[in-house]
Amino acid sequence: MKTISTTVLIIGGGATGTGLLRDLALRGVQCLLVEKRDINAGASGANHGLLHSGARYVASDSEAAMECREEGELLKRLAPQCIDDTGGLFVAVPGDNEQYIADFADMCARSAVPCHEISVAEARSLEPALADNLVAAYAVEDAAVDPFMLSLDNVAHAVSLGASYRCNTRVTGFRIDAQRITRVELVDDTTGEPLCVEAALVVNAAGAWAGNVARMAGATINLLFSSGSLLITQNRLTTRVINRLRKPADSDILVPGGTVSVLGTTSVTIQDPDACRPSVEEADRIINDARAMMPSLETTRYIRAYAGVRPLVLAGDAGDARNVSRGFSLIDHERDDIANFVTITGGKLTTFRLMAEKPADLVCRKLGVDSPCTTREVPLPPSNMGMWTEPGLTAKTWLGTRDPHDLILCECEMVSRSVIDAIVDTIGTAGPTRGQSMLTAIGLRSRVGKGPCQGGFCGLRVTSHLYDRNCVEGTQGVAELKSFIERRWRGFSPILWGLPAMQADLQEALYCGMMDMELQIPTAREDATEGMETTTHPAPGEGAACGDRQ
Amino acid sequence: MKRYETVYDVMVIGAGFAGMAATLFAAERGLSVAQAGATGGIDFSTGFLDLMAVHPVAEGRYWDSPWDAVDAVIRDVPGHPYARLGKECIRTALDDFTTFLASQKLEYLGHADRNTPVFSPAGTVKRTFRVPRTAWKGTEALRDKAPTIIVDFHGLKGFSGPQIVEMQKQQWPDLKTARLAFPGSIGELYPEHMAWTLSAPERCAELAKAVAEHARNVEYIGFPAVLGLNDPVRTVSLLEELTGRHVFEIPTLPPSITGPRLRATFDRGLAPRGVCTFSQKMVLNARRADDGLFSFQIGAAGDVRTVRARNAILASGRFFGKGLLAHRDGVIEPIFNIPVTQPSSRTQWHTERFFARQGNALNLSGIEVDDRQRPLGTNGAVLHDNLFAAGAILAHHDWMRMKCGAGIAIATAYHAVRSMIDSGSKG
Structure with a gap:
């Protein structure tokens, strides 16, 4: 069996895990990240894409509000490529709690969150889509963040510093000798081959799956799973982030993300993080609630829904109070008699850097490494891994080169063949990153499949190109296409009225009526345990905020 | 001819397979025909004419003989459009249809009693x-x-x-x-x-x-x-x-040339038969006078004209053709407001897996008709004795999964025209 040695093994490729990979790499600590699906396949890729100003938390959690403010400012400065610094509004409509409205400015002041009242007329002139019966409006410093670019850039920077990562590589067990993890057993889900990792220290950054990972090591973390669904609109409805000015609840945030807007969320407790998918009822509930602040949400065209799971750490299990903020949990499993095992979970996308710094400090202390955190100062370099998630960039690049032989394969989002080729080169045809569907891996790293056709057309065209390039053989390419379409369907099926219903009709006529794909070629890896991952490949700009709404 | 002043024997609403077939069959029988509606799915057609290949869809069972499959469907799915027609009607309709296409240099081949395997893109x-x-x-x-x-x-x-x-x-x-x-x-x-x-x-x-x-x-x-x-x-x-x-x-893949070839063939072949085609004009609404005369408003906002006809054949297709509209709270038929048989709520419309063989419950939705292809109202009675329906808008079939789209379109159009003539359609 293949054995890999490393100093630190990080389990989980979300915002926290990739941030930790970079933090440790910057400190000169050798580390390897393993991810069972793909980068940001969990909640890190399935949320609003909101860089919180902190204003949302001023009533419930002043400390979290201050953390958001500080971390938001850092990210705007150090990773500007990932941020659309839109600003935000909080708006109230008739019926919203008047006391909350009256106290809002003072509460913001207490947490030092910048906020100033504007007139209702000014709010409507800034954002004409807002309801005409607003009763209050405040301007705050919210922004939109592209969580895919953020995590991919973190990985790319870490790799440039000597770190490594493997996607589609799943932990299957731990060997523990004398109260230490001595071996981690894994399987490469692309090839089915087992491998093992020997590490001085193991960090569990598996998000909603952290409990499952800890349990394999004989440790216990009590998590609650809260599934949150969001809707993506076809067009960008506002320039700024729009928040409902009320005690945080469902369906009260609309975040612009490039060319679209993201509306949500819900909060549904589920038993198994793999069972998370958006539903018809949730889509209706979100629209029925949010249309009060913006009537056009009733009639606008939606592109898809998606859902992510917030892992909520139960009280009494929050770990060492000195090391944690209330937004997330850092657990040293010394308490479970495992000396070299640490879990970090919970938190929000906005504070991901801090969520990486804290476990990195603990890791270095345990390893006896005397090297301070530098992620407060060192800029995050843009990378060619993350760059293609940016809306419009592929079109600009294509127009810029004017190569008549470079065909547009994804017409909704203007992704050209040369961009697909560049992404295929970063994924590697054979390596573990391609996973069970290369098309899905391409989708995560670009806007392929994210437009109105939801992959119906571009999926077929990119698949043909992958055959042309010899990246797939036999019936594999079509099987992977089916897997890709199946995953898009999870987000597509809850919003099938109006034009999307026509689009779905056409898609079924193509794939089933014309090609009989429902009857031929099994879907690549039809395991029902795949949870949210691709249901939740959202448009860029949908960032993470597990525990967004406690 | 004065396009907007004529009272036509029949207005065909829809320009997909069903609309084209209804227009052809009516024109061949000497009726004056007006036709309007988006071309819908025909531009997306592979050019193949499916009759029947898979039943039951949940088992994904392929049939070599489409006629045996039709027999099985008539036996197992009494509401299926084929159940009202019988095999002779289906066979005659397809023969007439392909004979017309051949006369316009678009010849079709196939076996008398079995399906033929073909490549998809x-x-x-x-x-x-x-x-x-x-x-x-x-x-x-x-x-x-x-x-x-x-x-x-x-x-x-x-x-x-x-x-x-x-x-x-x-x-x-x-x-x-x-x-x-x-x-x-x-x-x-x-x-x-x-x-x-x-x-x-x-x-x-x-x-x-x-x-x-x-x-x-x-x-x-x-x-x-x-x-x-x-x-x-x-x-x-x-x-x-x-x-x-x-x-x-x-x-x-669409947009392909196989669909436009069919469309162009109809355009060529129907014009000499006196058909008045309101190309790419949508039917916005219909009114029916006490004497049964239909008035249709066609076109688009700002350019709306009225066309009158003694009969109508509704062949406007499903969601893609805009024959059915899906709203958040249910499916409607927008022109005549014909009741649509459908699942009780949107949560029931689609399966969790797109490629699940049983298909989506929404696909079985559609309008109900009597045995002469006349749409039924909420009380189960015929809505209008001079309104007929054909094609994919009918309930109780899943043409995409059963592979019977062209067959249903052509055969129900044939039956609708025949029923219309039997009930004395000429003005």
């Missing part, structure tokens, strides 16, 4: 009942696994020779592929443009010359369906002559 093989002559040699090559080359072109996206070869290589070792530059073009290619280009014999000669070195050891050459627009059989014959090989077409 993705390299999968499906079964269909009638195949354009230009694709027919491909069914022979596929059947015999004969030495064959699939030619594709730089610049034509979504059509990959390597994909078709890889998909078939287990069963068909003598299948290979070559990618060529399209005569006289660089950059992106579109099937319609390619088809126009290859209507010129000198371009065909260039193509034949470019293919020759790749086709030395093969018996068949397969091309994407771009071999001519109005007379593709002539283009295919010319290429066969020039290459000395059997030549066939494989449909491309």
